[in-house]
Amino acid sequence: MKTLTIDAKDIHYTPLNQQIRAAIADGVKEITLNNILGQRFIGDGLRGDDVTITVNGVPGGDLAMFMSGPTIIVHGNADHAPGNTMDKGKVIIHGSAGDAVAHSMRGGRVYVRDSIGYRGGIHMKKYLEKRPILVVGGSARAFLGESMAGGLIIVLGLGDTKPIAEQGVGSGIHGGEIFVRGPVDKLCLGSGTKQAPVTEDERVMIRPIIEDYAKSFGIDPAPLVAADYTRIAAISARPFASKYTLE
Amino acid sequence: MSIGSTPLRFRVTIDPDRCMNCGRCIENCSYGVYRMEDEKIRINSRNCVACHRCLAFCPRDAIEIEEKPGDYRSHPVWTREIREAVFNQAKTGKIISGGMGNALPWPIIFDRLVLDACQVTNPSIDPLREPMELRTYIGKKPSSLSVRERPGKDVELLTKLSPNLQIETPIMIGHMSYGAISLPAQQAMARAVHRIGTFMGTGEGGLHQSLYPYQKNMIVQVASGRFGVDIDYLERGAAIEIKIGQGAKPGIGGHLPGEKVCADVACTRMIPEGSDAISPAPHHDIYSIEDLKQLVHGLKEATEWKKPVFVKIAAVHNAAAIAAGIARSGADAVVIDGFRGGTGSAPVVFRDHVGIPIEAAIASVDAKLRQQGIRNEVSLIASGGIRQSADVAKIICLGADAVYIGTSALVAMGCRVCGTCNRGMCAWGIATQKPELTKRLDPEINAVQVENLIHGWTLELGELMGAAGINSIESLRGNRDRLRGYMLDEGLLNVLDVKTVGA
Numbered sequence: 003m004k005t006l007t008i009d010a011k012d013i014h015y016t017p018l019n020q021q022i023r024a025a026i027a028d029g030v031k032e033i034t035l036n037n038i039l040g041q042r043f044i045g046d047g048l049r050g051d052d053v054t055i056t057v058n059g060v061p062g063g064d065l066a067m068f069m070s071g072p073t074i075i076v077h078g079n080a081d082h083a084p085g086n087t088m089d090k091g092k093v094i095i096h097g098s099a100g101d102a103v104a105h106s107m108r109g110g111r112v113y114v115r116d117s118i119g120y121r122g123g124i125h126m127k128k129y130l131e132k133r134p135i136l137v138v139g140g141s142a143r144a145f146l147g148e149s150m151a152g153g154l155i156i157v158l159g160l161g162d163t164k165p166i167a168e169q170g171v172g173s174g175i176h177g178g179e180i181f182v183r184g185p186v187d188k189l190c191l192g193s194g195t196k197q198a199p200v201t202e203d204e205r206v207m208i209r210p211i212i213e214d215y216a217k218s219f220g221i222d223p224a225p226l227v228a229a230d231y232t233r234i235a236a237i238s239a240r241p242f243a244s245k246y247t248l249e
Numbered sequence: 250m251s252i253g254s255t256p257l258r259f260r261v262t263i264d265p266d267r268c269m270n271c272g273r274c275i276e277n278c279s280y281g282v283y284r285m286e287d288e289k290i291r292i293n294s295r296n297c298v299a300c301h302r303c304l305a306f307c308p309r310d311a312i313e314i315e316e317k318p319g320d321y322r323s324h325p326v327w328t329r330e331i332r333e334a335v336f337n338q339a340k341t342g343k344i345i346s347g348g349m350g351n352a353l354p355w356p357i358i359f360d361r362l363v364l365d366a367c368q369v370t371n372p373s374i375d376p377l378r379e380p381m382e383l384r385t386y387i388g389k390k391p392s393s394l395s396v397r398e399r400p401g402k403d404v405e406l407l408t409k410l411s412p413n414l415q416i417e418t419p420i421m422i423g424h425m426s427y428g429a430i431s432l433p434a435q436q437a438m439a440r441a442v443h444r445i446g447t448f449m450g451t452g453e454g455g456l457h458q459s460l461y462p463y464q465k466n467m468i469v470q471v472a473s474g475r476f477g478v479d480i481d482y483l484e485r486g487a488a489i490e491i492k493i494g495q496g497a498k499p500g501i502g503g504h505l506p507g508e509k510v511c512a513d514v515a516c517t518r519m520i521p522e523g524s525d526a527i528s529p530a531p532h533h534d535i536y537s538i539e540d541l542k543q544l545v546h547g548l549k550e551a552t553e554w555k556k557p558v559f560v561k562i563a564a565v566h567n568a569a570a571i572a573a574g575i576a577r578s579g580a581d582a583v584v585i586d587g588f589r590g591g592t593g594s595a596p597v598v599f600r601d602h603v604g605i606p607i608e609a610a611i612a613s614v615d616a617k618l619r620q621q622g623i624r625n626e627v628s629l630i631a632s633g634g635i636r637q638s639a640d641v642a643k644i645i646c647l648g649a650d651a652v653y654i655g656t657s658a659l660v661a662m663g664c665r666v667c668g669t670c671n672r673g674m675c676a677w678g679i680a681t682q683k684p685e686l687t688k689r690l691d692p693e694i695n696a697v698q699v700e701n702l703i704h705g706w707t708l709e710l711g712e713l714m715g716a717a718g719i720n721s722i723e724s725l726r727g728n729r730d731r732l733r734g735y736m737l738d739e740g741l742l743n744v745l746d747v748k749t750v751g752a
Contacts, residue, residue: 012685016550016554019550019551023553030299042543042547042550043546043547043550045671046547046551047480047484047550047553048552049480056274063543064534064543065549066545067551068281068478068483068551069480070479070481082534083534085623086478086534087475087478089479089480102534103532106475106478106533106534108475108479121533124533125473125474125475125529125533127519127520128514128520128521129476129516129519129520129521132519148533149527151520151524151527152521165418174527174529176524176525176630177521200376204259217300237707239523239524239525240506240507240525241525241679242504242506242527243525244508245343246344246345246346246596247340247343247344247345247346248345248346248669248671249335249337249345249346249347249348249597249668249669249671
């Protein structure tokens with residue numbers, strides 16, 4: 003298999019992405035980027051289902067934006083909005099990520115080992131077989147899953163912090179679902195949401211996702227699979243349906 | 250006590266001497282005004298919206314539609330519309346939604362501006378005899394050029410130029426999404442812009458497969474819901490437009506009700522059939538000019554810096570300062586959508602009361618960008634309430650590079666401006682997804698009509714320029730000396746930087 007290692011020290015993101023595109027066009031399947039320090043848009047608009055990019059360092063914002071296919075593994079934290087409007091592929095972050103993680107994501111998976119900032123999974127959406135999945139190992143800050151239209155978010159709350167301790171979760175949600183390990187204080191829920199304990203069917207549905215997540219980070223899936231979860235979803239798929247009267 | 254009925258908005262009558270009972274009115278009316286009973290056509294005037302579909306297809310001119318046949322006691326403050334809005338909300342407790350553009354009788358600045366023409370001291374130009382340059386380039390222009398002489402007499406351009414759109418007339422069609430309007434309506438406009446050599450916007454509804462042959466004349470939109478946006482879509486468009494706001498509803502998002510999300514709309518938008526398509530008020534990855542820059546660069550990076558990126562904002566009070574920020578974000582064009590801009594649906598309170606007129610917005614944006622020495626960084630596209638070629642000429646004099654038309658293109662396809670686009674029952678097949686209605690449009694016939702309209706305006710624009718002794722659109726742009734204000738107040742004349750008539 004063709005591989006490539008790029009020393010990204012002092013390289014601007016545009017020539018860096020150009021090198022990545024050229025390598026993929028050349029048949030390279032595994033690309034390692036060393037000394038990444040704040041380069042934005044890594045993998046932006048990139049295609050290639052069988053391509054894996056390993057990022058060593060801290061990438062800048064909008065990692066894997068509009069990406070359609072590749073897998074990106076980050077050994078470090080990520081800045082805001084990794085997986086922004088991502089279409090297909092996988093982003094695995096061995097660290098934490100900033101605000102608006104998986105913003106408007108429409109397919110693929112984003113796994114974050116530690117915690118994420120505000121508005122995670124905001125306006126994720128689903129169409130046919132395209133179903134975006136965001137799994138967070140630690141905690142998520144306020145407005146998780148705001149305006150969510152489809153897809154799946156799981157917050158595991160590993161470590162010392164509560165998975166959800168801030169308000170506005172699922173505010174304006176009209177599709178998709180959010181699973182949080184353990185109970186969720188109802189004060190944290192946004193308007194238009196409801197919560198219920200996980201059902202057996204749902205447990206079966208999330209199990210392979212949790213197992214895949216655990217495998218990605220080399221942790222034991224058993225306690226996560228066995229744990230109790232709270233499911234947060236929309237009260238109505240059409241929150242605005244009765245808001246208007248005709249002129 | 251109930252509020253009871255309100256007076257009819259329209260009264261429909263059929264002249265029995267002319268009517269031949271053919272029933273075309275029944276077939277054509279999608280609002281349920283007509284029905285056949287006892288072999289006679291019966292009328293329910295209360296359902297009429299004055300879309301004139303029946304009138305247009307009555308072979309005997311037998312139908313008459315009268316507006317406000319019975320009215321309330323006239324009152325300058327408590328107008329009919331105000332009273333009916335109160336009744337409506339007293340009954341429902343809801344937000345009033347409506348279609349089309351601003352329906353209040355605000356003064357129209359365009360109609361208080363007059364154009365100039367040559368007399369004696371400089372000759373006018375006859376566009377029939379002499380070339381009239383209307384070709385326009387939309388995008389960044391370099392502030393300076395550096396060249397290197399090559400051996401021989403050739404020179405090499407060292408400055409890297411940004412991608413520009415080349416349009417053969419400064420008239421484009423703005424963003425009306427598949428969902429807000431029908432597919433045949435989009436197809437007709439796509440054919441028209443393709444033939445003319447101009448562009449149209451997709452709106453935030455994705456790009457339907459049947460429009461791929463025209464994709465080089467399409468500007469794809471990225472709005473807060475990111476509907477239909479993936480890398481294929483971005484690569485298909487000739488340019489990408491980030492929609493921040495819309496003139497008909499500044500500051501709020503969009504909401505395409507599930508009823509309008511048929512299988513095809515669902516596929517194009519990439520959302521489940523029948524689900525609401527909700528675009529949040531802000532882009533949740535843009536909370537500042539710096540964030541906007543991030544999205545502009547993100548889109549450019551995704552498409553390898555080959556396409557211009559536009560940013561559209563609604564014309565609001567501080568449009569000039571906002572546009573100056575956008576010009577520094579790396580965007581190639583700023584679209585300003587005035588408060589007369591149309592919409593498939595908007596809360597009436599926003600449609601009628603929020604935002605400022607395009608004339609004032611363009612003039613102040615152009616002035617601000619020139620003051621700051623960054624006018625070359627972006628092209629300016631004016632949108633919202635462009636009704637005729639005179640408006641195009643005037644807004645270019647006020648500083649625009651080109652215009653987007655919307656409603657006028659729909660009117661060219663038969664729209665009668667009845668303002669009920671939001672109901673999804675458009676009898677003309679334009680603002681609806683009902684297959685029995687959308688098939689009323691013929692993409693080819695309607696394409697010719699839209700093409701004719703833009704062609705006619707382009708000819709008039711050339712004539713107006715020729716009469717003013719101008720043979721290139723470049724010389725008209727920002728040329729406020731060719732405008733005079735007629736009965737405009739001093740404050741507005743200052744904003745427009747236009748002298749009064751006689752001065």
